[in-house]
Amino acid sequence: MDYKYYERKINDIIMKCPIEAGVEILVYNVLDNIVESKGLSLVDINRLWKDRDPRLTTGAGIPDIAILSSDFQYKTDIGQVLGFIEVKATSKSLSETEQIEEQKSATNHYIYTNGLVWKYYENHEFEWEVFLEESKLNLMGNAKTVSISENSFTELLARLNNIIWI
Numbered sequence: 001m002d003y004k005y006y007e008r009k010i011n012d013i014i015m016k017c018p019i020e021a022g023v024e025i026l027v028y029n030v031l032d033n034i035v036e037s038k039g040l041s042l043v044d045i046n047r048l049w050k051d052r053d054p055r056l057t058t059g060a061g062i063p064d065i066a067i068l069s070s071d072f073q074y075k076t077d078i079g080q081v082l083g084f085i086e087v088k089a090t091s092k093s094l095s096e097t098e099q100i101e102e103q104k105s106a107t108n109h110y111i112y113t114n115g116l117v118w119k120y121y122e123n124h125e126f127e128w129e130v131f132l133e134e135s136k137l138n139l140m141g142n143a144k145t146v147s148i149s150e151n152s153f154t155e156l157l158a159r160l161n162n163i164i165w166i
Contacts, residue, residue, distance in 0.1 A: 001030055003153035006132075010115050011145045014090050023115040024064055024087040030056070031065070031111075034160050040082060041068040050107055055081045060102035067109065082165040083109030090115050109165055116146065118156055120163070130156040 006026070006050050013022035028044060035042040045056050046064040056066060063084035072079025084107045086100060092114050105112045110121040116133045119126065134147040 001033075001157075003148050003150045006030070006153060007146070007148035010090065010132075010148065013115065015145060016098035018089060018091060020064075020087055020089045020092075022033055023090060023113075027085060027087050027113055028065060030090040030157075031067075031160065034157070035067055035165075038165060039044060039070050040068055040165055041072060042066075043068055058084070058157045065104050069166070079092050080166075081107060083111065083163075085111040085113070088112075088114040094119055118158065122163075128159055130159060132156065 009026050010023075011020075014069065024044070024046070028042065028052055032042050043066050045062055045066045048056060048062050050061055051057055056062060064087045065085035066081055067083035067085070069080040069082060071098075072081070072125075084103055086103055088094065094112055094114055100112060104121050104124050107109065108123050110124075111122070112119045116131070117130070118130045120128050130152055132148045132152050134149040134152070
């Protein structure tokens with residue numbers, strides 16, 4: 001995925017339907033090839049009921065997306081949860097809530113994003129943050145398109161590719 005495609009899609013979300021689910025689809029698309037190339041599985045779990053598989057449940061409920069070992073089997077002890085991703089709407093700031101603290105503590109790899117800012121935690125500790133928005137054009141709550149920095153987007157992809165999940 002290139003930054004222009006990402007920019008077009010994030011602006012579609014902002015201007016046409018500014019909800020978390022739209023951002024989640026875009027985040028999934030960014031991560032899918034990266035995770036797949038490492039022989040792992042990326043799975044949307046946000047609609048899963050609590051306690052169906054304790055490996056996918058945190059003290060704050062179910063995160064949006066999970067990175068799973070390729071041998072993972074639902075409702076067994078086969079396979080591992082390698083990371084969680086929590087997605088918020090572009091209009092939401094990435095504050096450190098109780099939900100985020102609980103989810104971070106449930107896995108060694110944690111990504112928290114609103115599509116414009118990406119934060120990564122390893123072993124429950126903050127590691128890096130990438131701001132994709134080149135210029136802030138959302139003034140006084142009115143939806144306006146954003147520009148995505150090509151350099152920041154390239155940096156994000158490199159950082160995501162460098163995560164050693166296992």
